[in-house]
Amino acid sequence: MPPTSPAVEAVLHASAVSVEGRGLLITGGSGSGKSTLALRLMALGATLVADDKVILAVTPDGAVRMSCPGATRGLIEARGVGLIRAEASDATAVAVVDMDRTEDARLPAPRHIAIQGRDLPLIRRVESPAFADILLLYLRGGVAET
Numbered sequence: 828m829p830p831t832s833p834a835v836e837a838v839l840h841a842s843a844v845s846v847e848g849r850g851l852l853i854t855g856g857s858g859s860g861k862s863t864l865a866l867r868l869m870a871l872g873a874t875l876v877a878d879d880k881v882i883l884a885v886t887p888d889g890a891v892r893m894s895c896p897g898a899t900r901g902l903i904e905a906r907g908v909g910l911i912r913a914e915a916s917d918a919t920a921v922a923v924v925d926m927d928r929t930e931d932a933r934l935p936a937p938r939h940i941a942i943q944g945r946d947l948p949l950i951r952r953v954e955s956p957a958f959a960d961i962l963l964l965y966l967r968g969g970v971a972e973t
Contacts, residue, residue: 836884837943842903843876843893843918844868846966850876850893850918852883852942855926860952862904864926866911867959869903873966875913878903883920885943891920922948922965929954937970 842853842861851868853861862878869875877895884892894917895901901915923940930951938949948970953961 836882838896839881839883840879841881842878843881843920844873845876845893845916845918846873846963848916848918849966850920851962851966852881852893852920852923852947853926854923855952859926861926862906864924864959864962865903866905868963869913871959871963873963874918875901875903875915876918877915883943885945886919889945891943891945891947893918893920920947921969922950924950924952924962926952928952 839852839854842865844851844853844865853864855861865875865878876893877899879899880896882894882896884894886892895915901912902910903913905911920942923942928951930953938951939946940949950962950965952958955961
């Protein structure tokens with residue numbers, strides 16, 4: 828068996844959660860709501876991957892694997908409360924949420940973003956109380972082809 832090439836790693840200022848190993852990378856500027864969205868998703872049943880800093884590594888099969896730096900593993904910031912302990916696990920990124928840009932279209936055309944040289948679906952923030960619910964269902968089943 829040929830040797831496996833090492834994963835290419837990067838650290839991104841972001842948060843990440845997963846459902847059954849399917850991960851959502853949440854990006855945006857400071858104060859954009861990354862941790863808040865992650866907390867809402869966790870309250871709905873998602874598992875924390877990382878908060879504030881996410882390690883991204885491309886696996887030999889081309890997937891983008893997300894993990895947490897050791898010192899902050901299992902911790903997420905709850906503004907006004909402090910650091911909350913939570914179960915954490917690694918996950919494969921299946922989509923990226925951009926908290927800096929708002930989606931205006933009711934049924935937007937698919938968007939993609941390059942993460943570590945791999946194209947992933949890009950979802951812009953939706954101004955709806957159901958946004959976290961929508962993302963949880965997305966992680967469970969994806970989007971129907973139209």
